[in-house]
Amino acid sequence: MKSDLRRNWVKILSIAVGLVLAGFIIALLLLVVTHPSPSAVVDSLMTKEIQFAIYLSLATSIISTLLCILIAVPAAYALARYNFWGKSFVSTILDMPLALPPLVAGVGLLLLFGTTPFGDFLESIGIVFVFTPLGIIIAQFFVNMPFMLRIMRSTFTDISPRYEYVACTLGCTNLQAIWRVTIPMAAHGFLAGAVITWAKGIGEFGAALMIAGATRMKTETLPISLYLNMSCGELEMAISAAIILMVISVVSLYVFEYFGGSAKF
Amino acid sequence: MLTIEHISKDLGEFILDDVSLTVEDGEYFVIIGPTGAGKTILLETIAGVYPPDSGTVVLDGRDVTFVPPRERNITMVYQDYMLFPHLTVAENIGFGLKNRKLPAEEISTKVAEVADIFGIGHLLHRYPDTLSGGEQQRAAISRAIVLEPSILLLDEPLSALDGQTRDRLRIELRRLHAKYKTTIIHITHNFEEVFSLASRVAVMHQGKMMQVGTPDEVFRHPNSEFIAEFVGVQNIFRGTCKTTEGLSEISVEGAENTHIICSSLCTGNTNVTATIRPEDIMVSCTKLESTARNSFAGTITDVADNGSMVRISVDTGLPFIAAVTRQGWQSLEAEIGDTVYLTIMAQSVHIF
Numbered sequence: 001m002k003s004d005l006r007r008n009w010v011k012i013l014s015i016a017v018g019l020v021l022a023g024f025i026i027a028l029l030l031l032v033v034t035h036p037s038p039s040a041v042v043d044s045l046m047t048k049e050i051q052f053a054i055y056l057s058l059a060t061s062i063i064s065t066l067l068c069i070l071i072a073v074p075a076a077y078a079l080a081r082y083n084f085w086g087k088s089f090v091s092t093i094l095d096m097p098l099a100l101p102p103l104v105a106g107v108g109l110l111l112l113f114g115t116t117p118f119g120d121f122l123e124s125i126g127i128v129f130v131f132t133p134l135g136i137i138i139a140q141f142f143v144n145m146p147f148m149l150r151i152m153r154s155t156f157t158d159i160s161p162r163y164e165y166v167a168c169t170l171g172c173t174n175l176q177a178i179w180r181v182t183i184p185m186a187a188h189g190f191l192a193g194a195v196i197t198w199a200k201g202i203g204e205f206g207a208a209l210m211i212a213g214a215t216r217m218k219t220e221t222l223p224i225s226l227y228l229n230m231s232c233g234e235l236e237m238a239i240s241a242a243i244i245l246m247v248i249s250v251v252s253l254y255v256f257e258y259f260g261g262s263a264k265f
Numbered sequence: 266m267l268t269i270e271h272i273s274k275d276l277g278e279f280i281l282d283d284v285s286l287t288v289e290d291g292e293y294f295v296i297i298g299p300t301g302a303g304k305t306i307l308l309e310t311i312a313g314v315y316p317p318d319s320g321t322v323v324l325d326g327r328d329v330t331f332v333p334p335r336e337r338n339i340t341m342v343y344q345d346y347m348l349f350p351h352l353t354v355a356e357n358i359g360f361g362l363k364n365r366k367l368p369a370e371e372i373s374t375k376v377a378e379v380a381d382i383f384g385i386g387h388l389l390h391r392y393p394d395t396l397s398g399g400e401q402q403r404a405a406i407s408r409a410i411v412l413e414p415s416i417l418l419l420d421e422p423l424s425a426l427d428g429q430t431r432d433r434l435r436i437e438l439r440r441l442h443a444k445y446k447t448t449i450i451h452i453t454h455n456f457e458e459v460f461s462l463a464s465r466v467a468v469m470h471q472g473k474m475m476q477v478g479t480p481d482e483v484f485r486h487p488n489s490e491f492i493a494e495f496v497g498v499q500n501i502f503r504g505t506c507k508t509t510e511g512l513s514e515i516s517v518e519g520a521e522n523t524h525i526i527c528s529s530l531c532t533g534n535t536n537v538t539a540t541i542r543p544e545d546i547m548v549s550c551t552k553l554e555s556t557a558r559n560s561f562a563g564t565i566t567d568v569a570d571n572g573s574m575v576r577i578s579v580d581t582g583l584p585f586i587a588a589v590t591r592q593g594w595q596s597l598e599a600e601i602g603d604t605v606y607l608t609i610m611a612q613s614v615h616i617f
Contacts, residue, residue, distance in 0.1 A: 160345075163349065169314075169339060169340045170361035170409075170412065171335045185351060
């Protein structure tokens with residue numbers, strides 16, 4: 001073949017790969033949405049079971065997201081602003097749950113709360129994680145905390161500490177400077193982090209399955225519902241749960257990108 | 266009065282090494298030095314951003330070494346403004362007043378007052394990112410000055426601005442200092458700012474305070490080779506000082522012959538370094554008949570035209586650099602290879 005400056009084969013081939021991949025994803029999404037009839041989906045959505053799953057998913061994911069914010073924001077601030085002994089080690093460990101299979105995380109949580117004196121103590125004061133919705137929350141928290149942490153860390157790193165220095169010379173305490181200057185400036189990263197953490201939380205399956213189990217109408221979140229209904233051949237119910245999860249993902253991804261999340265991750 | 270004694274601070278990349286300094290009330294004090302000299306961390310230590318590793322900071326007789334910034338009444342302006350992007354210009358300027366819990370009306374009166382002085386009164390409702398660099402820096406200075414600080418710290422406040430804006434804002438800074446009589450410590454690497462603003466200037470290098478004095482003292486009488494080079498004295502010669510018959514002479518070994526340079530400042534038989542500023546050297550085609558003690562003939566080896574001044578390298582056996590105005594250069598009608606005469610007054614030869 002004669003080479004021609006107008007025909008850049010690297011460009012054509014690499015774009016083609018990208019397009020095929022995008023088409024593959026769209027095909028999967030369309031298949032899920034179009035498989036059941038719309039009326040069957042509506043019927044499933046009306047069942048007690050799916051409504052419970054929606055409610056439980058929302059409740060657990062919102063609580064776990066709040067927990068992630070509460071813990072990850074100060075940790076991210078410390079990693080962005082201060083140097084301390086063992087910082088890079090701590091930083092790596094905090095990212096660990098990202099690489100860890102959720103099932104392994106779930107086993108770890110199960111062992112912690114189910115077999116140790118610490119777990120026994122919590123149980124004795126009425127805080128039970130094993131096979132309860134609390135277990136779902138802690139599983140979501142553990143697996144998704146790195147998302148909030150990473151995004152907040154890079155958001156804080158991008159904000160010059162000099163803004164806080166100036167605020168301090170203008171009469172703020174350290175905490176006031178963070179609250180009145182850094183946090184408002186970090187709003188976009190904060191929203192991007194919160195949305196992706198929440199979306200990941202709603203879809204969390206592996207770790208939650210290990211510690212909270214899959215009990216119908218008790219620890220049945222949307223992904224658990226999808227799994228349970230699929231196992232017993234209730235395809236319509238399963239796909240309804242899948243559609244809800246899909247819509248949440250698409251919307252979350254859009255919000256995440258809108259607030260510049262991918263640049264911060 | 267601000268007194269800094271033996272301050273040291275190691276931030277890894279930047280250091281302060283045993284810096285001592287006194288700044289009088291109402292002084293316009295300029296600190297100059299190359300990038301990485303530790304100028305900014307000195308200002309941040311004065312502001313109280315972080316504690317020094319050792320040494321003390323005393324402000325008006327009070328030891329403030331470990332006092333948090335908000336209790337020092339020292340405000341700071343950075344090169345890149347550091348206006349809070351989520352607040353309007355008015356909210357930015359009023360930020361400190363609000364922290365002092367002043368009533369809202371008093372805040373807005375004071376904000377409007379200071380904004381008018383800086384000619385940004387019409388921008389108060391805008392957000393910082395819609396402002397030009399000059400307007401942003403005016404807002405940042407307003408935000409710092411409205412608190413009537415005992416010291417205003419300016420960290421290269423004009424460096425990010427374009428030439429014209431910089432000149433205008435420099436004049437405004439002088440006006441501001443005359444009006445408020447605030448003690449100002451101003452960091453720069455621009456010599457013009459030193460001459461037009463400074464009552465005293467300090468030169469920093471590698472975390473150390475090298476020389477402190479009036480601009481004239483530092484520029485005319487550098488106390489070390491580093492300062493001589495840094496402030497742009499390019500004729501630096503090492504030699505031996507001799508005093509004979511009331512005349513002070515420095516003999517400098519040149520390439521072929523020994524130069525005798527007269528200096529009114531040289532005493533005793535010691536090894537000295539003599540410096541001559543390029544603009545203190547007169548260049549002529551014929552030997553000048555004047556009272557000036559020093560006259561050397563040499564060949565032009567290089568000519569560099571930097572716009573307003575022309576720098577001429579002349580080899581007299583010693584490498585001299587003379588600076589003349591463009592007009593002076595044209596009327597000289599000389600070119601590379603020509604022989605010219607250099608004439609230098611004895612009092613223009615400085616030694617350390």
